[in-house]
Amino acid sequence: MDSFINQYGFLIVQMVLQAVLALSLYLPLMAGQLSLASPAFYAVGGYVAAVLSTQKFLPPAGTVFPEPVQSLVIWLATVFPGAQDGLYPAGLVVLEMLIAGLISGVLALMVGFPALRLRGIYLALATIAFVEIVRVLSLNLPVTGGAIGIFNIPQPFHTKFEYLWIAGPLILLSVWFVARLERTRVGRAFAALREDELAATAMGINPTYHKVLAFTLGAVLAGMVGVVSAHFLNTWNARQGTFDLGVLVLAYVVIGGARTFAGPVLGALLLTALPEVLRAVAGLPGLPTWLTEFLREGRLIIYGILIAVGTVFFPQGLLTPEIFTRRRRPPGIQDSGAGETAPTEVS
Amino acid sequence: MSLLAVRNMTRRFGGLLAVSDVSFSVYKGEIFGLIGPNGAGKTTLFNLITGLTPPSSGDLEYKNRYITRLKPHQIAELGIARTFQNIRLFGNLTALENVLVSQHVHTRSGVLSGVIGTPGARREERQARWQAMELLEMVKLSDRAHVPALSFSYGDQRRLEIARALALQPELLLLDEPSAGMNANEKTTLTGFIREIRDRFGLTVVLIEHHVPMVMNLCDRIAVLNFGQLIALGEPAAVQNDSAVIEAYLGEQ
Numbered sequence A: 001m002d003s004f005i006n007q008y009g010f011l012i013v014q015m016v017l018q019a020v021l022a023l024s025l026y027l028p029l030m031a032g033q034l035s036l037a038s039p040a041f042y043a044v045g046g047y048v049a050a051v052l053s054t055q056k057f058l059p060p061a062g063t064v065f066p067e068p069v070q071s072l073v074i075w076l077a078t079v080f081p082g083a084q085d086g087l088y089p090a091g092l093v094v095l096e097m098l099i100a101g102l103i104s105g106v107l108a109l110m111v112g113f114p115a116l117r118l119r120g121i122y123l124a125l126a127t128i129a130f131v132e133i134v135r136v137l138s139l140n141l142p143v144t145g146g147a148i149g150i151f152n153i154p155q156p157f158h159t160k161f162e163y164l165w166i167a168g169p170l171i172l173l174s175v176w177f178v179a180r181l182e183r184t185r186v187g188r189a190f191a192a193l194r195e196d197e198l199a200a201t202a203m204g205i206n207p208t209y210h211k212v213l214a215f216t217l218g219a220v221l222a223g224m225v226g227v228v229s230a231h232f233l234n235t236w237n238a239r240q241g242t243f244d245l246g247v248l249v250l251a252y253v254v255i256g257g258a259r260t261f262a263g264p265v266l267g268a269l270l271l272t273a274l275p276e277v278l279r280a281v282a283g284l285p286g287l288p289t290w291l292t293e294f295l296r297e298g299r300l301i302i303y304g305i306l307i308a309v310g311t312v313f314f315p316q317g318l319l320t321p322e323i324f325t326r327r328r329r330p331p332g333i334q335d336s337g338a339g340e341t342a343p344t345e346v347s
Numbered sequence B: 001m002s003l004l005a006v007r008n009m010t011r012r013f014g015g016l017l018a019v020s021d022v023s024f025s026v027y028k029g030e031i032f033g034l035i036g037p038n039g040a041g042k043t044t045l046f047n048l049i050t051g052l053t054p055p056s057s058g059d060l061e062y063k064n065r066y067i068t069r070l071k072p073h074q075i076a077e078l079g080i081a082r083t084f085q086n087i088r089l090f091g092n093l094t095a096l097e098n099v100l101v102s103q104h105v106h107t108r109s110g111v112l113s114g115v116i117g118t119p120g121a122r123r124e125e126r127q128a129r130w131q132a133m134e135l136l137e138m139v140k141l142s143d144r145a146h147v148p149a150l151s152f153s154y155g156d157q158r159r160l161e162i163a164r165a166l167a168l169q170p171e172l173l174l175l176d177e178p179s180a181g182m183n184a185n186e187k188t189t190l191t192g193f194i195r196e197i198r199d200r201f202g203l204t205v206v207l208i209e210h211h212v213p214m215v216m217n218l219c220d221r222i223a224v225l226n227f228g229q230l231i232a233l234g235e236p237a238a239v240q241n242d243s244a245v246i247e248a249y250l251g252e253q
Helices: A002-030 A038-056 A067-079 A090-115 A120-140 A161-181 A185-195 A197-202 A207-233 A243-256 A262-282 A289-297 A299-313 A321-325 B042-049 B072-077 B095-101 B111-116 B119-138 B154-166 B184-201 B212-218 B236-240 B243-250
Strands: B002-013 B016-027 B031-035 B057-062 B080-082 B172-176 B204-208 B221-226 B229-234
Touching: A002 A038, A002 A161, A002 A185, A002 A207, A002 A243, A002 A262, A038 A090, A038 A120, A038 A207, A038 A243, A067 A090, A090 A120, A090 A161, A090 A207, A120 A243, A161 A185, A161 A207, A161 B111, A185 A197, A185 A207, A185 B095, A185 B111, A185 B119, A197 A207, A197 B072, A243 A262, A243 A299, A262 A289, A262 A299, A289 A299, B002 B042, B002 B204, B016 B042, B016 B204, B016 B221, B031 B042, B031 B184, B031 B212, B042 B057, B042 B172, B042 B204, B072 B080, B080 B154, B095 B119, B095 B154, B111 B119, B119 B154, B154 B172, B154 B184, B184 B204, B184 B212, B212 B236, B221 B236, B221 B243, B229 B236, B229 B243
Parallel strands: B016 B229, B031 B204, B031 B221, B080 B172, B172 B204
Antiparallel strands: B002 B016, B002 B057, B221 B229
16 A cells, blocks of 8 residues: 555645646636636646745745734644644645635636637637736746746645645535535526526626636636645746646546536546556556557557547547436425425515 | 607618617506517517617617616616527526526525525525426426426427526516417417416516417507518507508518
């Protein structure tokens, strides 16, 4: 077990983080908006973590905050275990996540209002441009460390696998959040916009508000993943959170299925694990040399073939809502049944 | 008392005058028919009233309030609901969800209260589902509440669209060719149904309809459009014998 964790601990955490990132792209898609902006917020989140943890939170520089904030920082630094071992306090990582979520959210509101006036492929292009702007800025601003970036980001854990203490709750909370959201008033407004925007507006749904809301929720999530990733990877620079990542995350959603939250999660887990699985298969004894060579060197080819084959045979993705509804007890009026008083006011 | 006043409404699409200087009032509680040959501008007029198409000129007054510049969702909030000529249901959503979407403006739980499931949000959700089921019951679709709308038959989709519009709790209901694709029997049933919902919900109904016997039977007043212009307005019997109307439908004698 220990050797398994040593070997695959990094991969498991990576899979979980990519799954949350996939959800951050899925959120605007719930309202029918194809945005590839997640990497930009992911990058911003990473820089928030890198700057705060290397320059602001650690003593003696830790005196930069005004009083109530400073007390909170000190409290968070001591309330979680780890600080005593010379590790970076995990509580501060959580604080960084909240700050990064806030900054990403505000940024998303600023970008979202003009960008979401665009539709379909034009919105996708605008968000790609935004990712590029963030990349060029981070390459040139002093605070982000220019081309070198920021390294030696402090570690809250001894091993990479222990990052599950943060990544695990993050994915569980995000999945719970999105799964619940799909079955609430706001989630239904998203779904209506995605199905038919014109009909949705004629039924009283404010399109701009809900599109920006979905976009912002996705951005907050991406920013939080960036924080964890920055600590996890130990270094952060302008090569993190670029257009390439956007394409990869889009592939998670397309392969997994874009119509239920479970799709992006599954897609991210599978596609992130795939290179390692291929590597392991290539290591099996008794395979002809050309095959091992291909499995090792041709991973990207296999990857591409799988995406092509997947979209042909599973155009809806691997998971569709119908897979779940077939077994689920139908929701609705039965839910309010036994023991509860039926509402009396009916128009 | 006039509920909706259309004043000098004009809409151009390039060189085409789709609606040209049309004025009329719809009185509270009446069933108002809008008829005319294909391409007369009836659906464009509906799109103008619901804000989906901005007018080139003219004004809309609803309950003594100008709504000309309002966005479609704001007009829906004020209590104007509609159905579409080419049915526009949310196909992948269930019948129940389709109706629930329209209760949006009458509920208020937000992202957090909904996701967390605060007592208020739960109560609201229960009540909304209960009311939605009532409406589905009324259009006789409650047994298939959890079936995606796209798998419904044409006639069922039309009824579901009416249920969805009613969930908005409108005062003014715009029906765009509600009987399209129905057989004679279903049309008779629909006539009764429209009267029933008008009485039950205190609605004012404006409907676009091609089936002349149904219009004559159902409507209190009728407006006739031809090439974007209002050529006749009045009670069914009067309109039926109007020479301009006969000319529009049958050509010059």
